[in-house]
Amino acid sequence: MIEISDITKTYVDGPLRFQALRGVSFSIDDGEFVAIMGPSGSGKSTLMHILGCLDTPTSGAYALDGRDVSELDDDELARIRCEKIGFVFQAFNLLPRATVMRNVALPLVYADVPAEEREARARKALKAAGLDEAHYAHLSNQLSGGQIQRVAIARALVNDPSLILADEPTGNLDTKTGEVVLGTFQKLNQEQGRTIVLITHESDVAEHARRIIHVRDGRVIEDSKSHTRRIIHHENN
Ligand SMILES: Nc1ncnc2c1ncn2[C@@H]1O[C@H](COP(=O)(O)OP(=O)(O)O)[C@@H](O)[C@H]1O
Numbered sequence: 001m002i003e004i005s006d007i008t009k010t011y012v013d014g015p016l017r018f019q020a021l022r023g024v025s026f027s028i029d030d031g032e033f034v035a036i037m038g039p040s041g042s043g044k045s046t047l048m049h050i051l052g053c054l055d056t057p058t059s060g061a062y063a064l065d066g067r068d069v070s071e072l073d074d075d076e077l078a079r080i081r082c083e084k085i086g087f088v089f090q091a092f093n094l095l096p097r098a099t100v101m102r103n104v105a106l107p108l109v110y111a112d113v114p115a116e117e118r119e120a121r122a123r124k125a126l127k128a129a130g131l132d133e134a135h136y137a138h139l140s141n142q143l144s145g146g147q148i149q150r151v152a153i154a155r156a157l158v159n160d161p162s163l164i165l166a167d168e169p170t171g172n173l174d175t176k177t178g179e180v181v182l183g184t185f186q187k188l189n190q191e192q193g194r195t196i197v198l199i200t201h202e203s204d205v206a207e208h209a210r211r212i213i214h215v216r217d218g219r220v221i222e223d224s225k226s227h228t229r230r231i232i233h234h235e236n237n
């Protein structure tokens with residue numbers, strides 16, 4: 001599904017240049033649950049923006065479902081984001097004056113889905129994200145942090161994306177609430193086969209994934225998948 005090779009990203013700010021990614025390569029298959037883990041400033045959010053087609057690399061190649069992302073124009077990129085990818089951010093980004101239902105249905109407004117269908121799909125997404133129906137008419141200031149994050153997950157699911165990109169989704173949650181949210185991602189992966197890329201700086205969060213890609217200073221320093229491969233290779237010899 002995702003194949004990046006030798007991706008670099010240099011931010012240019014006036015005379016300043018900062019290389020946030022220094023040659024990152026990996027591939028992620030359909031149905032994987034991968035954590036990208038590294039300390040603050042290691043380039044995780046930069047990488048997620050590139051994977052989510054929200055930003056472009058300075059050099060290197062990115063193929064999403066076999067298509068070279070650099071060859072797509074803005075409309076095609078917008079369509080891919082809308083059809084294939086669900087985003088969950090640490091800061092939730094909900095509209096404060098809109099109800100839960102409206103927040104979740106909003107991406108469907110942009111996708112020109114008819115009004116009757118929007119509510120049905122929003123309900124389905126909220127159910128999959130595990131939010132109790134009693135909250136559907138609430139505003140975000142009437143919800144707890146964990147409930148808000150469930151709304152954000154539902155909003156990411158409402159377009160039925162095959163890929164979910166979550167950037168520090170438990171960063172603002174207490175440990176117990178974070179566990180529940182991570183359990184929701186595991187369920188979405190195991191039961192619905194969605195590909196999940198979970199970005200975190202915490203190893204106990206990353207351990208909820210089935211594969212961990214460690215990044216540091218803009219580079220991959222370890223990938224639990226290639227580890228496994230190496231071990232298997234050893235045993236065969
Ligand atoms: N728009 C930007 N302009 C300049 N530097 C940036 C920009 N965005 C991020 N950076 C720098 O790139 C590095 C990686 O940032 P980021 O991808 O946000 O890391 P992480 O998500 O792992 O904390 C940091 O040193 C950060 O300061």
Ligand SMILES: [Mg+2]
Pocket residue numbers: 044045046167
């Ligand atoms: Mg970040």
